[in-house]
Amino acid sequence: MNNIFVLVNPVSANGSTREVWPKIEEEMKQRGLEFETHMTTAAGSATQAVRQALKDGKTTIIAVGGDGTANEVVNGFFEGETPINPDARLGIISRGTGCDLIKTLGIPKDYPGALDVIAANRERKIDLALMEYTQDDGTPGRRWFANIADAGLGATVCKRVNRVSKSAGGLLSYLSGTLWSVLSYKNRWARIAVDGEQIYEGSLVLAAVANGNYFGGGMHLAPIARIDDGKLDLILVRGLGKLRLLVNLLRIYRGTHLSHPKISTYRVDEVEINGEKPLEIEMDGETPGNSPVKISVRPGAIKVLS
Numbered sequence: 208m209n210n211i212f213v214l215v216n217p218v219s220a221n222g223s224t225r226e227v228w229p230k231i232e233e234e235m236k237q238r239g240l241e242f243e244t245h246m247t248t249a250a251g252s253a254t255q256a257v258r259q260a261l262k263d264g265k266t267t268i269i270a271v272g273g274d275g276t277a278n279e280v281v282n283g284f285f286e287g288e289t290p291i292n293p294d295a296r297l298g299i300i301s302r303g304t305g306c307d308l309i310k311t312l313g314i315p316k317d318y319p320g321a322l323d324v325i326a327a328n329r330e331r332k333i334d335l336a337l338m339e340y341t342q343d344d345g346t347p348g349r350r351w352f353a354n355i356a357d358a359g360l361g362a363t364v365c366k367r368v369n370r371v372s373k374s375a376g377g378l379l380s381y382l383s384g385t386l387w388s389v390l391s392y393k394n395r396w397a398r399i400a401v402d403g404e405q406i407y408e409g410s411l412v413l414a415a416v417a418n419g420n421y422f423g424g425g426m427h428l429a430p431i432a433r434i435d436d437g438k439l440d441l442i443l444v445r446g447l448g449k450l451r452l453l454v455n456l457l458r459i460y461r462g463t464h465l466s467h468p469k470i471s472t473y474r475v476d477e478v479e480i481n482g483e484k485p486l487e488i489e490m491d492g493e494t495p496g497n498s499p500v501k502i503s504v505r506p507g508a509i510k511v512l513s
Contacts (some may be wrong), residue, residue: 208272208325209241210242211242211265211267212243212245212261212267213242213243213245213262214245214271214276215228215247215271219245219272219273219302220302220303220304222321224271224302227367231271231322235322240325242301245446247272251273253276253280255283256285259407260283261284261292261295262291265295266292266295266296267296267298268283268297269299269325270298270299272301272302272303274308274491275493277299277308278351278353278354278480280297280349281353281509285449288337290509295510296330296512297512298511299312299321299512300321300322301316301320304492305422305425307354307492308421308491310425311434312511325512331510332507332509332511333353333435333508334434334435334436334438334507334508335353335503335505335509336351336352336353336416336439336504337502337503337504338501339502340499342495343495343497348496350490350495351505351508353418353491354418354422355416355417355421355422356402356419356488356489356490356491357414357422357489358413358482358486358488359415359466359487360392360413360501362488362489362494363392364402364423364488365423365489373509385431394412394446394480396408396410396484397481397482399414399480400479401475401477401479402476409445410445411443411444412445413443414480415428415429415442415444416439416440416475417429418439420434421460425460426460427462428462429458437504439474439475440472440474440475441472441473441478445469445471446469453457453468460461464478476503477501477504478502480498480500480502481499482499488500
């Protein structure tokens with residue numbers, strides 16, 4: 208395997224990737240992999256670095272970081288909606304808080320296991336979702352995501368977790384953030400449309416659009432989603448009181464929540480979410496802006512090593 212470009216986010220995993228990366232680098236060399244490395248320096252810089260690497264002829268891009276880093280790298284595979292090289296592949300060495308995407312892809316969390324997957328050189332096509340939304344400065348935004356995006360409570364949790372230290376690890380960081388967010392969260396009014404038809408208007412806890420299965424550091428939010436089926440799964444959680452939300456948290460972690468009478472699921476090509484007031488949105492562990500938002504599927508849009 209050659210033409211490898213490794214994108215490393217040194218501040219991922221609460222800053223520990225900076226110390227762990229030399230060990231990963233040494234193991235990659237021992238396995239005979241030849242590669243070029245780029246260290247990110249600021250949020251968003253990974254996307255441009257990956258675009259340039261693909262234009263320079265790199266064909267395998269390896270993301271070393273968390274779900275947010277993987278998201279930036281995925282966006283680097285495209286200019287607008289056009290892939291720079293449709294034959295390029297994505298590899299992931301997960302070094303983050305949530306590590307949710309790799310759970311769906313079946314990639315081990317430890318870096319020797321992730322390198323085993325990369326060395327095996329087995330590629331598969333997965334779907335991506337394209338999200339059109341409003342950035343915090345009011346201008347239109349457009350981003351790809353591979354895992355899950357949501358409006359409502361999930362975005363509130365994500366913003367809280369990203370503001371504090373993640374040294375407790377993914378599960379505890381997100382669990383703590385979820386508990387505190389539930390206690391202060393107020394249901395929002397929202398309007399939801401699926402494939403051009405309005406399906407709901409009213410009180411909302413969460414509207415999640417899932418390509419993968421997990422979010423929030425291991426919550427099995429979308430157990431029925433398939434990352435390569437050409438569809439997205441909408442999980443709609445209608446208005447619930449704080450106590451009922453807290454009682455049902457364990458069910459969400461286990462993936463047994465979909466039978467709840469306040470929860471509905473839909474297999475969709477496109478979802479539109481709007482609110483009486485702007486709803487915060489979350490995407491692959493980052494909070495890029497607010498509603499109104501439109502999310503649409505792009506089947507088989509990227510190749511991954513898994």
